[in-house]
Every structure is written in C-alpha cells, then in structure tokens.
Amino acid sequence: MAERHLEIEQKYDAPAGFALPELDGLAGVASVGEPEVRELHATYFDTPDLRLAANRITLRRRRGGPDAGWHLKMPAGQDGKHEFRAPLGRPLLVPARLSGLVAAHTRGAELRPVATLETRRTVVRLLGADGEALAEVADDLVTGRGREAEPERWREIEVELGTGTPELLKAAGKRLRKAGAKRSKSASKLARLLGDGVAPSEAARQRARARSRITAATSNGKAPAITTGEVVLAYLAEQVESILRFDPGARLGEDDAVHRMRVAVRRTRSVLRSYRPVLDAERTAPLGPELRWVAQALGEVRDLEVLRARFAEAPPFLLDDLERHERAAYRHLNAALRDARYFALLDGLDRLVADPPLAAVAGKKARKELPALVTRAWDRLAGDYASIKTSADPDLARHETRKAAKRARYAAELAVPVLGAAAKRVVKDTKRIQEVLGAHQDAMIAMEHLERAVARARTTADAFAVGVLYGRERAEADKARDLLVTTWSRTLGPSF
Template sequence: MGERVAEVERKYEGGAPEVGVEGVAGVAEVRRVEADELDATYYDTAGFALATHRVTLRRRTGGQDAGWHLKLPATRADTRTEVHAPLGRGDDTPPEELRSEVTAILRGRPLGPVVRLRTLRRRTLLLDDAGRTLAEIAHDEVRTELPEDDAAAEPTNRWTPGPSWTETEVELGESGHPDLLDAVEERLLAAGMHRAASPSKLAHALGDRLTPPPRPPAEPATTGLTAVAYLHQQVTALLALDPAVRRAEEDAVHQMRVATRRARSALKSFGRALDREATDPIGQELKWLAAVLGLERDREVLAERLARRLAELDPELVGKPLRRRLRAPDTTGPSPHTALLHELDGARYFALLDALEALVAAPPYLRPAADAPAEDGAAAAVRRDHARLRAAVENALSLPPGEERDIALHDARKDAKRVRYSSEAATPVLGDRATAHTTRMKRVQQLLGEHQDSCIARDALIALRAAALAAGEDPAPYDAMVRRERDLAATVESDLPAAWESADQPL
C-alpha cells in the first residue's frame, strides 16, 4: 500500500486573492514562495463512483508533491486520508496499490480520466519561530478540461475547455494546531471569502453531473428512517473498513464482521417496516459475508484463547509436541487472509454492496409501519427483541448442564446481539434510555460470548487430544486445559441468572 497521511484542510471561495495573515497568534513568519504550475488528471468510473463516495484519485505533475494521490474521507472534521504513490515511468494507469484501496467502491468497473485540472498555485507559508511550517495557504487559479467525448473510463488525449474558478485552501502543517485554522479563517471571512460549496476541485469541475448519495437524517422522524439511518451507518462502515481488511490491519476483520452483523440484525429487527421479500435475500448474503469474515477472526480468537490456556499449565506438562500442536498453522489450503481476499474480490461481494447501496437509496418501506413515529416504532422493535432474548435465556437456564444447554446459550448469545444492535439503532430517537439498554445487553452478550468461546476451545482441545494420543503423545496437558475450559463455562452458567436479572429491565 502507498504512503498514508492525514490531510487537514479547509477550502474557501470569493474575496481578494491576497489576504493579510500577519500577526496571527503563534505565527512567527509569513513567507510567500514561488508559484507552482500543477497539471492533474483525475480518474473515476463512467458513473463517477469514486466522486460519489467523496473519493478522488489523480495523477499530478508539478509542485512539491508530484505523484499519484488518492484522497479518502475521514471521520474527523476538515480531514481526509491521503495515500501517495510515485508517478512511475510515464504510465497513466492508476497504480494497483491505490486501486486496491477502493476495490469495494469500484467493484470491477474500469477507471479512466474524467477531468484535467491546470492550476496556477500561489503559496504562503505560516512558520513558527523554528522555521517549521504551521500551515500553508494556497491561492489557486483553476482551469478545467473535460474529455472531448464526455465519457469516463475511456483512454483519451482529447480534451475540451471546462469551467474556471479561483479558490483558496488552508492546509495544516505537521507542526500546526487545529486552532490555527480558526484564526486564519477569521481573516479570510473578514476579507469577503466563504467556505467552498464543493468538497473538492473534482466535485466543482463535475458540477451537476455528480449526484451525491442520499444522507439519512441525524434525528429520524419515522420508524423507516430510523432503520435506514442505522443501515446507512453500517454500509458506510463496510466500505471504510474494506481497505483496512485488505491491508490486514489489526481488528479490521472483526470490525467489518460486526458492521455486517449489525446490518443483518437491523433488517430483522425492523422487519415490520421493511419489505422482507426485498430484504431477506440481502440478509442471507450478509450472513454469508459474516461467515467469510469469521474464518479468519474465529481462528484468531481460538489461537489467543489456547495461548492463554497454555500459559496457565504446569510447566512440567508443557513440551515441544504440545507447543507445536497448539501453534501449528493449518497448511492444508490457502491462509485465511488469502481466502478472505479472494471472496472480497469476487462478484458475490460486489453484488451485495450494490444491493445494500440500492436499499438505503430507495428503501422498500412497508406502510403504515414505516411511517409510524420513530420513537414508537424503535421502542417496539427493541421490546420485541428483548422479549425474544428473555425467552432464550429462560429456556437455556431451564436445561441441565450439557450439550443441549450449550447450544441454547449460543442461541441466546445471538439474540443478545440482536437486541443490543436494535438498541443502538434506536439511540438517536430514544436517547439515554436506549444507551443504557444497549450497555446492559452488551454485558449479557459478553458473558454469553465467554461461554461460547469456552465451548469452541474445549472442542478444539478434545480434537487435538485425540490427534496427540494417536501419535503416542501425553494427553495429560489437554485434559488439564479441557477441565479449565469446563470450569470457565460453568462459572458463566452460574453467574448468568443474576446477570440476567440485573439486565432484564424495561426499556
């Protein structure tokens, strides 16, 4: 993957091209430097998939940072993640290391040049008393060229003039504090400037050809909007986490799996407001994706748990054969991560993302349930899920210890996740009471999760014991670890009645 940096920047329009910023607190020197001529070609799909998701990919020459630049949205205000790659040897094909960052957005669609921007940039540096850059103010005169055939994703050397404009960018330097942006903004606004309407030069150049995706309200007014707002969050999370999963970043697979489960749970919890004929197939595909992500995540969890059991053993029981069996990777096929990437590059995953985006763009509402007031509908969904969990817990506790109870507790764990997620979805309209309910359900889920992890580890140890015994190895350490897992599971079962009594409170 390319070099990644956080870019903190604000864009302005209007006003005078030169604004005095001398005397801004903390700025020791204002230095104007020689102008740069920049030539940038932006790449996108024919339908502007990248720009629609507030992503830009360009190849730029001239200036201080010539190269390929991929800019991705970030959650922090005024911030984007910028990924750099070198220009290469004159090749105008976007590098694979950058394309892989946006695989989930491209979904196999080809990239091509969509806009060319020629910019005359006049820069002003704001320095501290050690000569370090606190911020850079760039006044840009932008000239646009568009493909002559007006078709993206097709190689072209023919361009036709497009709109021209001027804008000012203020970018925070490595030594700058975000408060400096506010201080500079005061000067710019006083000089007649205002925040730019377009989030990027590409969006400005495309104008009304770029249709932004729908944004759900922060405070949904109806049950249907409550459900779709939560679904929208999960779709956004899936797209944002995809590149981190591909880079094998720590916890990325787990977080992506959670977003997948949240989306599937919402389709069930709000099934009375959404057409199940439309959403059930999507739910099945989300179940598939969660399973694909689980192949790697479950292996990680099991390995960590077995390592803890190994550390607890009497050292006299720990020998090389035991360590080898507990740590030996599965070499019978591709690594879990390789297998995961194969699925994430496949048509089935891309089709699921298409379906999810179509769902939040045009939800299959069932009226009048979807039009019910948000507070009433969200509370009803949470209460239904809570009742389902109550029945599952009571059923599990009524069973004697053993395999049947283990299965029932696993089912209760899944129900606990469902009610936790419906509480999360209800939080924007129910406020603190939904937050408190979510916290209670999370505790129950974690307790049941400990039980399930113990059962899985116990089964794995029993299988390892059989293999060790067949090889003539000592089964004693496996017996000790199995007993430990049984004790841990029994402790959960003992603690569960009181934990559930505390959690079983009305919304």
C-alpha cells in the first residue's frame, strides 16, 4: 500500500539577490524554527512523450531529506496535490502501486527517467503555540537537467501547509511577494525545467475547447448560436475527464470513487445511445460494449458497497461473507483497469472527443434540435413504464424502466446549458423516478443475496437474523413499488 497525504502548497520565483523576509508575526505563528539545510537528488519518470507531465502529474525517486523515497503527485484543486509515497526500492523500477495509479494516462507505455533535479534546500518551520508545524517554507536552489537540454539553474520558494490554515498560506505568500518574489507560473519544478517540451494531448486540448466553448456561449447569453454537436461533445468531454479523475480512487477503493467513475461511464454510454443522430453510429457503436464491460466491473464493487451499508446490523458471518466478496470484486476491478482492453477504450474515448464523428444533425442549432432528442428519451421511458402493468415479469420491467429513466435524465442534463429551466425540470422528474426505482432495485438485489446467504447460516439465531433482514428488504421493495405510482403521477414530461 502506498502512503498518501494531501499536500497544499504555493510556489514563488525568487529573483537574484532575494532575501527571505521575516516570517514571524503571521496569524497563529508563535515562533519560527531554526533553518535546516538539505541536499536533495530527484530523478523524474515519465513516458517518452511526457504524458504525466502533460496532465500535471509528477513521479520521482528522491534521495535526501526526511521523506526520501518515491513520490507520485496528482492535482487536487488549485493549490492541492494528492501525494502518494513508497520506499526507495530499486533506482529504475517504479513501484507497481504507483505505476498503477497513473495507468489511465500511461496506458502500457514504459516509465523511464526524463529529468534529474539537484536541490539545495533551506527549510524553516512556522510553529504554533504548542510547537506544531503550521507550515514549512523551503528556499530552494535548483539545478535541473532534462533529457537533452543544458543544465538550468533557478531559485524558488515553496510554502507548504502543515496544520495551519489557508489564511496562513495567503499571509505568507503576501509577505514573500512584498519582498520581491513572484507567484510561479509552473505547477512543479519539472514543468519549469521541461517548459515547451510539455504540451497537453490533442484529446485534452479538445476537451478543454469543448468545455470553454459552452461556458463562454452560455455565460454571454449566446446559447442560441451553439450547435448540437458542440453541446454533445462538451458533455462527453466532461465525462471522459471524470473517468480519468476517479480512476485512481477506484483502484484504491476510496469512498465514493467507484460510484462516481461508474456514473461517468454510464453517462458516456447513455449519451452515445440517446444522441445517435448527432454522432456517426458506425464509429461510436464499438464503444458501447466496452463501456458496458467497465461499468459491470465497477458495478460489481458498487453493489457490494451498497449491501454492506444496508446490512450494517447483520450477523458477523454475513458481514464476513460480504467483505470477502468485496475484496474479490476489487481484485476483478483492478484486473480490468490493468487490461489492455481498458486502455484501448480510453484511447477510443480520446479519439471520440479529439476527432468527433459528427453526423449532419450535429451542425444544426442546439436550441432547435435538443428538445426533440430529450423528448425522444422521455417517450422511451414512458413506454417502459407503461409496460410494467402488462409484463410477465414486472420486477424486470421496473429494472428496465429505471435504466430508461437514467438515459432520459442524462439526455436532459446534457441539454441544460441550452434549454435551461425546461431541461432542469426533466432532470428533476427523471431523477425522482430513478431514485424510487433504484430503491426498489437495491432491495431486490439485497433479497437475492439474503436468499443465498441463509443457506450458510451456522446457527438458528443467524438464520432468524437473515430472515428479519429479508423481511425488511421486502417491505422496502413494496414501499418503492407503491411510491413509483405516486411519483409518476406527479411528472408532467417535457415541455419545450
């Protein structure tokens, strides 16, 4: 397991002759520690085409200082980074736990040394009244060597929060700027060294363009000028970004990461289905089965997470059984996320955004085309709901209706930037239907699990407890079934 913590810091460029100002007197700072000098040597690893650096990710092996070892840093907000650490190990062998966390970016490409940094670091700690380190200020003299460039030297100041507040970070930065330092434009030392050698991928640039186009148009009141293709691509770009963002957390089993990654995968798959007239189906069709495969691997874990929450008061044997199944599900998920099939899917999603297979409808005005597309998704939902009454298997029909509600919801979500309140109402209606049917489906899954589990009960008391849980889940399913009729009666459907 890689050690992890959240790093919050700001970097400043220091000009020649810069003198570190006095840092006492800042809010909460009771004293300033004695300077400590450290000699640091770091080797940075990346793919030959610098995919990590292009995504503001750094992976290094550093010797010297109290935190010697492997460090993987991934963006987490404006000033934050998720940092994962591992022991020094072998010089050229990236720890598997760290390489796995960036696999969605490397996609099988080899990680090799791309730069080295020699840093003479002078550290002072800003201490609180109890001696705790509120922040650490590092004055760095850096010598960097890229793969082919001549050595480059510079000086920079880093302020990293410990137990201090964001206000302390702001106050320290203000004092540094007053002394002549300037906020660094580079996200990391490596980014500064590589400079023009690091550029976002074409897919990343297209994702950024798609988002900014919609944002600019809607904020300026020019939504009528947006084409249907632009709206669809912006939504798809957002989902691809989400898949990449939640991938590491899903691998680690972080709270809610699997769920959110699964939602992004489902939204992508749903939009490719609901907006077929906008995208060339011949080119998008191969993505459907692959998205479904990933969603199933994520769903196996998610279903067990939900069961564990529902069975919090279950007998120990049942909780142990769930934990064992959940560990196995995570192994299956991580195997899927290491598979070349998953990397090929990510490549396909990148191509979808970078070189979209737009059909004729894509060039038409979104305000004119989107109402019909959203309404079509709603009509399919209404048809599935009506089939519940005549179906030979009403529970299966409810499950299909739930999936149709999700597709209608995602179709309407996509249209919100252009259609506004009318689309939001459809989102609200479909979300309510989805949640009611979701409660029904969760109860049905729980009942199926309990039916299997009761055979493994070792005592009468355990079997009785399973029976009590089963009765509770049956009541939840019946309650959701009845609530569905009321919920549907309160929906009006699209009105554009």
